[in-house]
Amino acid sequence: MSLSLSASGQPAALQPEDYQQKIKQVFAEVGKVVVGQQYMVNRLLIGLFTGGHILLEGVPGLAKTLTISTLSKVLYLPFQRVQFTPDLLPSDLVGTMIYNQNQSVFEVKKGPIFSNLVLADEVNRSPAKVQSALLEAMQEKQVTIGETTYPLDLPFLVLATQNPVEQEGTYPLPEAQVDRFMMKIYVDYLKKADELEVMRRMANLSYVGDVSPVLTKEDIFGIRSLINQVQISETLEKYIIELVFATRKPADYDLAEYAQYVQFGVSPRASIALHRAAKAVAFFDERDYVLPEDIKEVAKDVLNHRILLNYEAEADGVRTADLIEAILRKVPIS
Incomplete structure (x- = not known):
C-alpha cells in the first residue's frame, strides 16, 4: 500500500481503516500456519496494542508456542524465546556482568529479556527467583544488572505459556505475580474440522507455512494511539x-x-x-x-x-x- 505525502514531503499518517486492514492481514498471515486459534491471536493482539502481557494456559499440543512464534514473524520486531526449566537462573534471563581479562573491566552481557517480544515458555517450570526477575521486568519495563539500570525497548510484551498437567516439579506463579498479566487465556481443543486441517497439513512432510511481516513498530504505536482515542x-x-x-x-x-x-x-x-x-x-x-x-x-x-x-x-x-x-x-x- 503506497502512502500519500504530506506538505512537508514526509509520509502521511495512516488512517484508522488502513490500520484495521493491516490487522486483518495479520490474522490472515498467522492463519497460514496456525489453524483455528483466531481467538488466541485476537487476545495476543489486544495485549500487544494495549501494552498488556498475556498468559496462555492449555494442555500440550494446542499450538500456544507456535502461535506466538508465528505472530512474531508477522511483526517487524525482535523476538526471543526462553524455555523455562528448573535449572534456569535469573542471569540467564536478564543478563550478567562478564569480566574482560584483556581490558581488565567488567562488561554487561544482556539476556534475552532485552527484546520487544519475549516468549516465556512453560513459565511455571522455573524457580521463584526467575519468575520474579521476569515479572519485575514486566512491571517496571527495566532491568538492573550490577549497579546499572537499563530500560527495555518499547513495545515490550511478555507472552507466557503454562500447561495445567504434569504439575509435579513445577513452581506455580503466586497470585500477586499472576495479577501482572493483563489477561489469562485458557486455550481449548480445536474443533473437528480444524483438527482435520491440522492433521492434513502436518502429514504433508513438504509443507512449509511461510508468513510475511505486516506490522512495524510505528504501526503498533499508531494503533495504540487510535485505541486510546x-x-x-x-x-x-x-x-x-x-x-x-x-x-x-x-x-x-x-x-x-x-x-x-x-x-x-x-x-x-x-x-x-x-x-x-x-x-x-x-x-x-x-x-x-x-x-x-x-x-x-x-x-x-x-x-x-x-x-x-x-x-x-x-x-x-x-x-x-x-x-x-x-x-x-x-x-x-x-
Whole structure:
C-alpha cells in the first residue's frame, strides 16, 4: 500500500481503516500456519496494542508456542524465546556482568529479556527467583544488572505459556505475580474440522507455512494511539467499576450464594485492563466507541486469574468462571 505525502514531503499518517486492514492481514498471515486459534491471536493482539502481557494456559499440543512464534514473524520486531526449566537462573534471563581479562573491566552481557517480544515458555517450570526477575521486568519495563539500570525497548510484551498437567516439579506463579498479566487465556481443543486441517497439513512432510511481516513498530504505536482515542461513556466506566466490586463483595450484588467462596476479589489492575481491552475490541470492530458487549467479551479473560476462591469452593465444585458469568448476569448497566 503506497502512502500519500504530506506538505512537508514526509509520509502521511495512516488512517484508522488502513490500520484495521493491516490487522486483518495479520490474522490472515498467522492463519497460514496456525489453524483455528483466531481467538488466541485476537487476545495476543489486544495485549500487544494495549501494552498488556498475556498468559496462555492449555494442555500440550494446542499450538500456544507456535502461535506466538508465528505472530512474531508477522511483526517487524525482535523476538526471543526462553524455555523455562528448573535449572534456569535469573542471569540467564536478564543478563550478567562478564569480566574482560584483556581490558581488565567488567562488561554487561544482556539476556534475552532485552527484546520487544519475549516468549516465556512453560513459565511455571522455573524457580521463584526467575519468575520474579521476569515479572519485575514486566512491571517496571527495566532491568538492573550490577549497579546499572537499563530500560527495555518499547513495545515490550511478555507472552507466557503454562500447561495445567504434569504439575509435579513445577513452581506455580503466586497470585500477586499472576495479577501482572493483563489477561489469562485458557486455550481449548480445536474443533473437528480444524483438527482435520491440522492433521492434513502436518502429514504433508513438504509443507512449509511461510508468513510475511505486516506490522512495524510505528504501526503498533499508531494503533495504540487510535485505541486510546476510542470513546467510552461514563456509564460504562462506572459499569466496569461495578463489575470489579462485585468480585470483592458478591453479597452486595445479589450474589450471596458466592460470597462464602470468595477469598479475594480482583485488584485495581482489573479495572484498568477492562477499560483498555474493551477499547481494543471496539477498534477491532471498526468503531470509535465502546459498547457494553465489548466489556463483557473480555471480562472473563481479564478477571479469571485475579479472583481467588477458597478451598470450600473447590470442594463444592464452584469455578471462577461460574462467578464471572453470574456477575455479568446480575450487575446492571445504570
